[in-house]
Amino acid sequence: MVRPMKLTILFVVGTFFFLNVITFPPVMGLLGELTSPGFESTELDDLDPSFRKRLTNTVTLLKAEGYPVWVGSTWRSKERQVFYKTKGWSQTLNSMHRGGGEEPGKRRAKAADIRLNIPLIYLPIHAAFYHRLQKTALEEGSPPTTRIACRK
Numbered sequence: 001m002v003r004p005m006k007l008t009i010l011f012v013v014g015t016f017f018f019l020n021v022i023t024f025p026p027v028m029g030l031l032g033e034l035t036s037p038g039f040e041s042t043e044l045d046d047l048d049p050s051f052r053k054r055l056t057n058t059v060t061l062l063k064a065e066g067y068p069v070w071v072g073s074t075w076r077s078k079e080r081q082v083f084y085k086t087k088g089w090s091q092t093l094n095s096m097h098r099g100g101g102e103e104p105g106k107r108r109a110k111a112a113d114i115r116l117n118i119p120l121i122y123l124p125i126h127a128a129f130y131h132r133l134q135k136t137a138l139e140e141g142s143p144p145t146t147r148i149a150c151r152k
C-alpha cells in the first residue's frame with residue numbers, strides 16, 4: 001500500500017514534470033500545428049528579406065548574450081489566419097504574418113513570434129527576456145511585433 005505522503009510527493013513531482021513538458025515552446029508549437037487548421041511556418045526563408053535580415057541580427061545578438069532564442073512562427077496560411085481571427089487570437093485577416101504568395105519561396109511575412117526556448121512556467125526569466133528582446137529589436141529596426149502573443 002502506498003502511503004498518502006508518497007502519493008502527494010508523486011503528484012507534485014508529476015505535475016511539475018508535466019507542466020515543464022507542455023509549456024516547452026516547441027511542444028506548444030507542435031500541439032498548435034496538430035490541433036489548428038491551415039499551416040504556420042517557423043522558417044526564416046518565409047520572411048520578407050529586409051525583415052529577415054533585421055530579425056536575424058536581433059536573434060544573433062540575443063543568442064550571443066546567452067538567450068536560447070526560438071523562432072516560433074513566421075508566415076501563416078490564410079486558413080490559419082482566419083482560424084486565429086475566429087478564435088479572437090488575432091484582430092485582423094490582414095496579418096503581418098501573411099504576405100507574398102502561398103508557396104515556399106514566395107512567402108513574405110513581416111512578423112515573427114520569438115520565444116525563449118525554455119518552459120513558460122519560468123515566467124520571470126521570460127519577462128526579462130522580452131524586455132531585452134524589445135530593446136534589441138528596436139535597436140535593430142525591427143517593428144515591435146516580436147511578442148509572446150501577437151495580435152496581428
Ligand SMILES: [Zn+2]
Pocket residue numbers: 097111112113145147149150151152
Ligand atoms: Zn505574431
